[in-house]
Amino acid sequence: MTAMTYKEREFQRRENDLLDALLECLQEAPLEQITIESIANHIGIAKGTVYKHVSTKDDLIAKLSLREFGDLHNLMVNVDQNRPVPVIIKDLITLGFKHMASHQTMGIIDDYVHSPNFKSKLSPEVREEIEHKDKEFDSFFIDLMQRGIDEGDIPNIPAKTLCDIIHFTMIGAYEGIWGCNAEEFTPNEILKFTNHYTSFILGGILSLED
Known part of the structure; x- marks a missing residue:
């Protein structure tokens, strides 16, 4: 380079x-x-x-999203992959939740960049970069989930469906955190909530019927 x-x-x-x-x-x-x-x-x-x-404020917002979620993606891809998939997924959910819960302002950005027609307002270069990162992020999780299915550790449900379940459930949890005053919670309370939440999500996934 x-x-x-x-x-x-x-x-x-x-x-x-x-x-x-x-x-x-x-x-x-x-x-x-x-x-x-x-x-x-x-x-x-x-x-x-x-x-x-940037050409517009929306381009700047998109670049901020790329930077912040890019940092999260880099953390996730460096998680040890030489373990059973359910263990990896639990670590990834925990990592993602801790990262997002500590970046409350990103809730505003996340809502905005996922609003209807947002991508259509971006310059071609920034839109292409956003779409590339979205595909990269999705592929990482879908491939991991498919590996778990192939190894018999995850229910035989389409990997994309399982990833969507985790994604939408996490959005709800993030909005709950972002919508409250984080200062009301001690670090220990946030840690306990994160651990309970992660176990809840993983337990739900593993209990699904094929």
């Missing part, structure tokens, strides 16, 4: 600053009130500089 030039590194650094600024703005105002100009003002740069990185 060719090393990045100084100019490329600076461009990447500024883009990360913009994504951080969007996250910080989300803690102060609703998403619909945030503009390219307010993001630029937040970090003291000209609005025109933002447009060197």
Whole structure:
């Protein structure tokens, strides 16, 4: 891989600053009130500089989603795969839940990027990147679930269906966490909830009939 030039590194650094600024703005105002100009003002740069990185606010939101969920994907693919699939799935659910529960602002982003017609509003380059990451994420879980089915550890139900069950159930749990005041819960209470939730999901999957 060719090393990045100084100019490329600076461009990447500024883009990360913009994504951080969007996250910080989300803690102060609703998403619909945030503009390219307010993001630029937040970090003291000209609005025109933002447009060197993205064409619209939606593109910036998509890039933030790519960064945050990309970090989660990287954590997941590095989980030890040389174990029974149910054990791996439990670790992945726990990892995903802990990551998302500690990033409450991402609940707003996740809802927005999964809203109808969101992808149609993106520039072609960003839309292609989003779709590629979605397929990569889905393939990782579907392949793992299929392995569990083939090895007889997971009920013989279409792998995509099982992945959808986990995904939609986790969305409900995330919304419950994001919709409350996390400061009301101690770290130990959150840990207990995460462990109970993970066991509940895995137990439900394993108890399904073929």
